[in-house]
Amino acid sequence: MSVTAAPAPAPAPAAPADSATGWGHYASLDGLRTVAVYLVLVFHCGVGAFAGGFVGVDLFFVLSGFLVSSILLRELRTTGTIRLGRFYSRRVRRLLPAAVVVVVATCATSVLVLSSVRRLPLVGDAQSALLYVANWRFISQSNDYFAGDVVGQSPFLHFWSLAIEEQFYVVFPLVLLLLARLDRSWRRATLVGVAVLFVASLTAQLVWAAIDANQAYYGTGARLYQLLAGVLAALLFRSRFRPRGRGIGLVAAVSLACLLLVASGLVDVTPSWRGILATAASVSLILGLMGADQGLVARVLARPTPAYLGRISYGTYLWHWPVIILFGELMDLDPLAMVAVAGVLATALAALSYAVLEMPIRRSRVLQPLAWPTAVAGVALSVLVALTVVPGLLHSDRRPALPAAGSAVTGSEANRDGPVPSVDWERYVEDRGTDDTTCTLRNADNCVIVDGDGPHVMLVGDSHARMIAPALAKLAREHGFKLSVSLQESCPWQLGVYNAFEDRATQQRCTDIRDETFNDVIPNTDVDLVILSQIPRDTEAWRTKLLSTDPKPGETLEQRLVRTIDDTLTRVHDAGARALVIDSMLTVPRDSAAPLDCLAGATELAQCRVPVPIESPPSDAFYRAAAATMPGVHTVNINPIMCPAAPVCDPMDGDIPVWKDRKHYTPRALDLHRDEIWKALLDSGAFEGFDLG
Incomplete structure (x- = not known):
């Protein structure tokens, strides 16, 4: 299964309750984010008991759709419109600063940890992350045979879900405004319009799941049904039919149990159906918490610690995957040890980011009245960093400083020794x-x-x-x-x-x-x-x-x-x-270093010899x-x-790398030996009797 990540969190609703809807700040929903974030974290660390833990992202999608639409619907009810500049400005101030810092810090750390061969493909990953089109980049790469082993190692892969959320945030307010206008002539236009979009997206999910699992998993159209399920839940909660009564607390408890069951390895279903089941459980859970805010589950989730961890969950998601990927380059940890390391480090970085970066920018009195200028400036900053800082860092040809040098593979007199020559690594990667x-x-x-x-x-x-x-x-x-x-x-x-x-x-x-x-x-x-x-x-x-x-x-x-x-x-x-x-x-062999990657980080050729x-x-x-x-x-x-010195092959032939990756010779190395290859072709007898120049 491909890596998952948290969608961007929706802003918490204002604390004063809306008397008409009962809407206010529900700390239990913050605690629910905590459940989601650590489900995904333990899944990414490889804990087998949570083999379906990637459904934490499904919970985030539903929760984000519920919270954002609730705020927009309230604004529509009280003002008759949506102030788009104000909405986009809040989203930019909430999301972009932390994301830019994480991308730049990850790029800088990659220079210390990864070879230039590993860093070069990350340029496009980091840029797509900052431009919120990462899901489409990884869709294209997932079907790329040469990139197949690299995609899952990208420390920016988790931005795919943030991309889907941002695309939703850009378009949904406009759709909601249109439906609100139609509501004046047809009262149920908003409900029916959202329901139609939900059915269309769910259909796309089922269709793509049978054709292309990557499209079903990363595609915007195939995943919007989860955000729209949250919107439908918000519409239901605001209606006179919203769930109430003593039994609703039990619904929340059962729904949470079902969600955890779906997140475990006990449910053997496809990722598509796992997501659908998680969506249903998430909707039921959210409505259960909203309808029974004094129930047992709501009280536990609303306690200070889970509520706080939920408030910083965006930062935890941003940091946890780069921590897992880059720390994994330095040490080989078992899953539970990685959970401890990644959990503590990602949470600490998220708490720091929340206190010194995110909240000051969100509460800035200077930025609040400058809605459109803030939104435009934030996007411009993200584009500028993507086009200048990212390639400036990742195109560096410096060797990694932190990983221990590889040990030399014992060869024979036929094998070549000496320092690794200067190589245009980008040429061979591409x-x-x-x-x-x-x-x-x-x-x-x-x-x-x-x-x-x-x-x-x-x-x-x-x-x-x-x-x-x-x-x-x-x-x-x-x-x-x-x-x-x-x-x-x-x-x-x-x-x-x-x-x-x-x-x-x-x-x-x-x-x-x-x-x-x-x-x-x-x-x-x-x-x-x-x-x-x-x-x-x-x-x-x-x-x-x-x-x-x-x-x-x-x-x-x-x-x-x-x-x-x-x-x-x-x-x-x-x-x-x-x-x-x-x-x-x-x-x-898979237990040997990829030769090109090894050469880009080594000093001696012997460190990268290849046993075959x-x-x-x-x-x-x-x-x-x-x-x-x-x-x-x-x-x-x-x-x-x-490989004339087999069973131990040299990684370079003169100044030309022999292997592009574990599965392929480089075209230049094959071309270097084309005369010998031609002789072998002739000796095979296949060209016998042909008129050749």
Whole structure:
């Protein structure tokens, strides 16, 4: 599950009660924020008993919708309008100062703790956090194969929920004003309008959950139903039908118990349904507290300590995730120890921020009358910091100062020693080889990257093929063959399987691209040779994730691989082309440091040597068996070229890093050895008889 974070807290209602509604300041709601904040904190620390603790964010969404709409509805009732400048100014003064400080402090700390390779992708994360579009950034990154391991390590990931709240705060007052005007001709316009929006968002949640879990989790439209549920609760509370009576206190107790049950690991449901259940429990809990403010649950939550912790919960949320991420770089703590460290440190920083920054700005008599100027100045400050301070800090190439230096991996005389040379790390972080290219019969010419006069070669595969594509393009120009590509990261090249780690939309896109390539493009564009490259999908983790589009009863992963590899290579042969399968490229074990990250923080090359397994992946045996038994099928292994000192590989070749990350060689390292790769391609026999320049 992706990281969660607290939405921005709504301002507490004014202390004097509204005699018409019974509305005033309910300390129990402050205490409810405490429940939410520490549910998420223990979840982020990895405490198994709270495997669903991310529902704390759902509680915050509902609570924020309830409080903000209650204040706006009261203003509408008493004044007939909403002073937008005043509302936006309060939001800016409440949210921006603390957020800017946390972002800048996190960037500065990252310079001390993280290598430049880890810091560079964080520039966009920090900027999107300050501009409140973080949820859309992480939606795009979550489907990025190269960024997949990095997204969850971003200390700014928790800003996704703040982005959704801010987007809600910008638009909702305008929607409420429009509905209030319609109320004059149709009394129930506000209730019906909010209800329609709620149903639309809930529908979007259910639809996206079946198609793209990332959209369902991070998407604004798919999460607004929780804020709107809070709005509906506020409308109900303000009506004559609001919950009352002795039993309402019991409702609050049962609702809190249900919420904690949903937050535990005992309820086995999808994240989407967990959020829906948490939303229902949150609405019931809030109305229960409001209707029985002297009940047991309300009295406990309203006690000074939980109420105070709730008032500073915004700061606790802002600080807790960077603390967990950055402190985790320094020490390997078990979940409960991390709860203690993160809980104490985040709470202390939040209390300090609340006392010396947030409250003075919120209570400033100078800023209060300057509504629109304050709102505009706050946004301008956030933009200025995003464009200047953030890249200024994170683009620094200084090595981290705090982590202990890695220990040297024992090598042999074949391994290189010496200091880490100066490297343009940003170049390697951003180099992804060739872009994804969808090759169809209708746009077959767009798939041609080198239009030579010799044989027509097509490269097909996932991100591994993308990394070697630039080297093959240069070889095509040097040796006169035509090169086309059909590339899609995270997509296996063989027909009849799909990657269940990806969402359904990606699975379908992979299937469509692969079917088009093998069924239409290759047979109809005079392809002479198909080069195939992909990450091996044959470990235990793939046993339930590399699935068949046409399941066979009792079929094992190994049988599925053999069947689909053979079927695909047969399809290539039947189309009149040869097939050359590149053996699985070496990958770095997960318990070893990522080489590029290690190099950016190390001083000696020996600290970043890479131990690699001696045994080949099972997939390579399947490729070779196919080559031994099927006509026109060949294999090639380029790993001895890239790692001549195996089983301990050097992290750099001259002044060029060998690995981009744990799963990929760098395109520049592959290009550096393209002459040796060309010789291996020729030695495979795949090019025999072709007219080459």
